[in-house]
Amino acid sequence: MKKYRASIITIGDEILIGQVIDTNSAVIAAELNKIGIWVHRKLAVGDDTQAIIESLKEEEQHSDIILITGGLGPTKDDITKQVLCEYFGGKLIVNEKVKEYVLYLFNEVYRRPVIEVNLKQAEVPDVCEVIHNKRGSAPGMIFRKKDKIFFSMPGVPHEMKGMMEDDIVPMLQKEFITQNIIHRTLLTAGVGESFLAEKIKDFENALPTWIKLAYLPNNSMVRLRLTASGENIDKEINSQFEQLKKQVADFLVADEDITLETKLGKILNEQKKTMATAESCTGGYIAHLLTANPKSSSFFTGSVVCYDKRIKESVLDVDHDLLEKEGTVNETVVIQMVKGILKLMGSDYGLAVTGLMGPDAGGEDKPVGTVWIGVGNREKIETQEFHFRFDRRRNIEITAVNALNMMRKFILKKVDS
């Protein structure tokens, strides 16, 4: 069976000067991957006619399917539509359906006057097939050249994502008989990539050549992914995956491709228990991670971000003299924070963090990167001290990972015992 290759071209100067992180191409790649189309290359070029034309010429050599995003906005710097029109030898004509929809959007939804540049969105090359954009005024476009197919999508992330899901993926599935690709992913925490690699060396060497193992490290977590493509491969890959799980059992967080916070939420929901957080140095980031989950209202009661020292005292009942004498970053404070949040929120479990995220120590007599984490319930509280040595942002992220993982282990231990 033919293995189709795709290229993704992202267009926009903002990507090339690093002012914007390109998340669109990751979304497109994940969608294609699900239906068994391999992304061979991802390319980003600027809002520049010559660069766009070169990218089209090259990627049509590399791939069968070319997906383009960006540069379809109404403003002067957006030139993708004009360049595509030129490249495929067409001319711009008004599409009445798109025009009607733009008018509808402005009159009925945005309730703003339509201005000339908006109406230009209704002009499309006469050599393309138009994809209706339910979420905005820039239509998508399909071009064909010999046996290659090109899709052009808007760069606004939710418009692009919607068009991928609603239109392009179903069309690709219909038109290209795609092969079966299976990924099996597990998540580990608390162990380095090279240590894991050493531990599963024999397993890796014994893998059939058609199954690929990948290490995906991120913060203090490593995802391990087995990938295979073909027919009738489920049994073999599942059996290999079970072996892999056994090998990394000590560090295993989840045996599916979910985040640590999603896994923690699942455990709490299964047990019908709730948790709350008291956050100093993470400033609400842990609560944010937990509440990104739409199911969080059933297991997350809330959080106190006690950024000011006095709030630790007034809201969480941390001892005044302790804070004055010992400062805010120590084991006794974190224990009192856990107790305080359990009392205030009435939750089954509590998690607290206090630390110094940098770049300076904010008057505390401790090295930057010192963090105390506490997790517990009404019977027991466990604590741990950490020393991180990254920048502020990464210290916050890594503190959150360690806190959530401590909470997860604490809850599971309660169940086992």
Place this chain on the structure above:
Amino acid sequence: MKKYRASIITIGDEILIGQVIDTNSAVIAAELNKIGIWVHRKLAVGDDTQAIIESLKEEEQHSDIILITGGLGPTKDDITKQVLCEYFGGKLIVNEKVKEYVLYLFNEVYRRPVIEVNLKQAEVPDVCEVIHNKRGSAPGMIFRKKDKIFFSMPGVPHEMKGMMEDDIVPMLQKEFITQNIIHRTLLTAGVGESFLAEKIKDFENALPTWIKLAYLPNNSMVRLRLTASGENIDKEINSQFEQLKKQVADFLVADEDITLETKLGKILNEQKKTMATAESCTGGYIAHLLTANPKSSSFFTGSVVCYDKRIKESVLDVDHDLLEKEGTVNETVVIQMVKGILKLMGSDYGLAVTGLMGPDAGGEDKPVGTVWIGVGNREKIETQEFHFRFDRRRNIEITAVNALNMMRKFILKKVDS
């Protein structure tokens, strides 16, 4: 003066299947941009010999400087070093300095046994110049081919970033006399890209051809950026920038390339005032944005994430009967939340949000996307109702933007009056 072009090549299957978002190339691009090197293309390819070699061949046609990141890890799927060695016709030899450093890292810093794969990190192609990696065990490499230069960096984000800042940028500055590039960026909020474009149409058309205007929309904010390169251009670009500021004065948040939350922090620090947040539907995201700023401890007292309805009542003093009769998403509740957080935190200003982020309404008798935001101080509270129609993540982000902008405007109005 020669205008140098750069290409960035990111290597890793995880990028191509969309499991990881490539932030590295944005960091590299931003660093190059600061020193006046234009990134012409960004390319991502998989951990595949043929694909990597093709990418090297192509990018050396397009650019003078090629920066490569990823694929230098100790595990089997990382093949960048071997491929580069082959491409530049070298062989792998042990570099004693790197070996010493790897041993030091494991013995003194990580305090873990060194295993065989870690020592392999000390092998480098004999045709490259080694860049010491202060933050990890994989060294950077420099290769030269005719007048082209290639840099290979690890893919771990903080290792790559450190190597860019400490080694590669200073070296590029020394070796390539780069031209002067000036960006002037401003931030607007509360207005669409096309409306802005219409408003500043005449300004844009009158711009000298060597000054480029770009629109960078994100959530409900649009950044406008003027860019020019050359000598003695400061006066003209500054004068154009002042004109642009006047044109968008009604929506102007900041006249520099900073975020809304950084601007709000600056205003509060200048006024020596503090704020606190009471967050229901945003789940701590606003507190997280504010505390990402290292200077936040001087203006941010804290937050209560009152995710559970009962916490609104018990911690923030929202009226029990009101919550029972009218539900949690209405103007009276948000006003009481502002009052509650001001009292609890003792801050000068308070901000509160309550709403339905989706995908379902969680038992409330309101459409998903309904949000009430309140901002105020002890004298006055202002409220506004919003209806967003995006997915959960975007609804949270856009609520945060609107809340922070309402807070900013409220504080500035207090000063003006």
